[in-house]
Amino acid sequence: MFVIGERINGMFDDVKKGIENRDASIVQQVAREQIECGADALDINVGTAKGKAMENMLWLIETVQEVTDLPLCIDTTKYDVMSEALKACKTPAIINSSKSTEDELDKYVPLAVSNGASLIALTIDKSGVPSNADSRVAMGATIVTKAMEHGLDITDLYIDPVILPVNVAPKQPVAVMETLRQLRLLSDPPPKFILGLSNVSQSCKLRSLINSTYLVMAISAGLDGAIMDPTDRELMEAGITAELLMEKQIYCDDYIAAYLGNR
């Protein structure tokens, strides 16, 4: 399971305050916690913090890189911020994200290639998030085609089939799983599949339970990882156990400790 820690995001009050006050200790603490809990990469998003997005992003990257050399997942919709952020990353980064329109892919795939970065591409086009699996699969095909056209190694490509909150879009959890099953067959080797997991439980009451339940189901449909909260212990245990049952991990009595220790 490839875990991109979601917590370094200015949408969270503590991180927002850390950014606005240039308080490195807050941000670095959140980074350390996620790493200790098993994050493989860290999402970096300035969110709604006051100040210029470019300056905030470059400060965040510098601050986080003082405590880790894990890959950073640069999360911004601004192309210029993305472009500068990638140059500031010491470890090959992950671009988060491109939509699956041809014009965006024609910008972001070459950006990934020239920076040695990976790319997360969302099954979203000008009309937004599709309501069914078929449209998501068609967008996935466009993404893979564009990756090949511009020379991005398929193993550096992540497709995110975009999960929506279950309380307002109840058919989407099934549609996303169907998308995963179909898109895995698109190329050999397939790209990797991830989700912005927490979105499934947006504005729901039992968020951790819904997140972990959907993580398990999505892994059984072919999900490789997620942007999620690694400090949620039950969520991590559910994901690790799902991979065990999919035979992606070998059973031993202490398989969770073994998984977390062998990173």
Next chain:
Amino acid sequence: MFVIGERINGMFDDVKKGIENRDASIVQQVAREQIECGADALDINVGTAKGKAMENMLWLIETVQEVTDLPLCIDTTKYDVMSEALKACKTPAIINSSKSTEDELDKYVPLAVSNGASLIALTIDKSGVPSNADSRVAMGATIVTKAMEHGLDITDLYIDPVILPVNVAPKQPVAVMETLRQLRLLSDPPPKFILGLSNVSQSCKLRSLINSTYLVMAISAGLDGAIMDPTDRELMEAGITAELLMEKQIYCDDYIAAYLGNR
């Protein structure tokens, strides 16, 4: 989710003692606990309790029926015990179980029909549990054919594709899910699909975690219910949430309470 409570089984020490001492209070307490936690039916198995299987079974049925009119799931390999037990059940019972050999199905399907009972048929033949999905699917087809031949309503048929412990049979969790996906397409309406869930974690350390994770995955592959422990709250919550994400339940903030209350 159709939950058959697994706890009234002489393999558990408390129930074994209850049977051997003809102590109704122990058995009735276990029955009540499972019902309060959401069981839809109760498995009844004399296990390894001393004494004659027939007498133990009839006492168990009588004792449990003093506190509930839920369907009982009569769990014995002895045909004569099954036959007498069905007569003692006041509510239409569930036969647990027939193998999928033609000679067993030719005995148990008519027994179900003549008693107005439901039937659980296992994908097990003379060679045991198959190692792959294809053989399970072939056995499922035999089961459905025999049910139709003898006039058992397909909605009274439960197929159990038999999960084995993940620590000794690591490929089986995936094989069983593949079986569920294929067998659901076999007839319209399809039979119901259940599992003896706890078997997946036999001799494992984190049993509840493995059980609930596999329940979620199997529900996403088409499982309708399980013989399981309804007093395991996390297991029940995982199953209810899986059904929510499969759009079998409607979301409301208190969907778990709503599910458990609307039974």
